[in-house]
Amino acid sequence: MKKDFLFTSESVTEGHPDKLCDQISDAIVDQFLRRDPFARVITECAVSTAIVFISARFESDAIVDFTKIARQVIKQVGYDQADFNAKTCSIMTSLKELPHSENRCWDEKKLSEAEIEQIPVKDQVTVFGFACNQTQALMPLPIWLAHQLARRLTTVREEKILAYLAPDGKTQVAVEYKDKKPHRIYSITLIASQSKLLGANLQRLQEDLRESVIDVVFADEELKPDANTRIFIDSDDPFAIGGPSVHSGLTGRKNAIDTYGEYSRHSGAALSGKDPTRIDRVGAYAARYAAKNVVAAGLANECEVQLTYSIGLSRPVSIQVETFGTGKIDDEEIAVILEKNFDFRLAGIIREFNLRYLPAIVKGGFYKKLAAYGHVGRLDIGVLPWEEIDKVPILQ
Structure with missing residues (x-):
């Protein structure tokens, strides 16, 4: 090495077209969850010269004005020139309201451990979390x-x-x-x-x-x-x-910027535009939480946590740890410790981080704040749940 x-x-x-799309997508997620904490929504956005395109699939009782939200974000970001601005840009939408499912409104805070165990992920993904001791935020x-x-x-x-x-x-x-x-x-x-x-x-x-x-x-x-x-x-x-007006943008095209600047691996799945039931988003937060606590506890100078999920299962099928030769104990031993002390189940992550209710608690929206300048390692918007190092005493 x-x-x-x-x-x-x-x-x-935040004015970069890709980040503009991320912010519009996450502002829509915020609005859904603010009005309906059990909403399920996936939103993607594309922008180009004088036009914004929004595609969304959602299951919710909330009524959300997609066009109004997009114009608000564009104005907040600062686009007020003739080439592209909130008042005159054209906004096209492709919206699909999904049929209501019986188990949409399960509240993790009221479920037993056995019930949480029965809630599977509905996607297959490998996510990564990373931390190192190079900065106060334990980021590269x-x-x-x-x-x-x-x-x-x-x-x-x-x-x-x-x-x-x-x-x-x-x-x-x-x-x-x-x-x-x-x-x-x-x-x-x-x-x-x-x-x-x-x-x-x-x-x-x-x-x-x-x-x-x-x-x-x-x-x-x-x-x-x-x-x-x-x-x-x-x-x-x-x-x-x-x-x-110069170059187009698309939701989820800046994964390296959203995470670790490619110093560590990251998932190919977008983080923005997804509600908390999407494991490809919240799983990445859980992996960061684990890696950061490992480094904060002094078990390694660098730590990458890899979680692999399969459709139909509540727990990751694989938990891998890599400390790049800096670990104080074997990587396999750290993986065992993480599996024992961290809840990597979908419903467990949502419960641990209070992900359904943060948009209503945080002024100005929660997920939209993550859409620019990184989803991890943030010290400018308060302590994010997955940036806490409260597991350090247990790991030590």
Whole structure:
């Protein structure tokens, strides 16, 4: 296994077309669950020049205005230019209301252990959770920094520190590792779209982003850029607003950004646009929960948890642990400990994380907040249930 290497991860702002789709999809999930905690819904979205397409299948008593939600998200993200905005974009929907099933309204909090055991998953998937001790959030440093830069790009636009920026932006950070530990920042890349009316020239853009984004983000980081760090600040077109008028977007196309920046494996299934009964979403949260507690407990410096589910069964058919040679005990022993102390059953995960009721509890929606800047490793929106390290005493 390599000990000295270079690793790069990227992030995007909430105005990136793919992330815009994720946010619309999750805002719809939030609205369903806010009105009907037992709703089942799968929503996918696509955007392109002046058009939004929403496809949804749902089983619920709630009445949801898909078009209104999409326009609200577009406006909140900041698209108000003639090329693409909430008022004039066309919105097409393909909606299918599913027939009511007898067991839709099962409440995990009221079920016995035997009853929870009888609730199977309805999909087959392999999900991954990962944690490492490179950052305070127990996330890989490259994706952590890329997210911080992307979030700062949005902040300086919203607070009008750099009022000429448009919502669409991308970031990338390359970290040089020595002996498997972050050693130096090799390169930083920022791509920011601009308003056609207020756009700055390239020199001003580079100076502004260095001062208002890069310097601010790294001020609190232990590892900072050095004299040899390569910094690239550019725009495909200095006066292009970016977004759907330039490139299309689709729900679930940024899985690496949603998880670990490809430092660890991730499932091919989208996380956004799905209610909590979808194991390909909540299983990934449960796997992260397990991996993070393993690292927080000091059992390993890095830990990847793999869960494999099959249709018709309540428990994963396989629980695999990989600590990449950093484990204090055997990986097989850690897997046994996890199986004994973590509930990886679908209904158990929903109950443990209170996933049906969080959209009604969290102001502004819950799942929509996850749709940009990562579903894991978040410290900016309160402690997520799967980011808790409450199992550490048991694991130790």
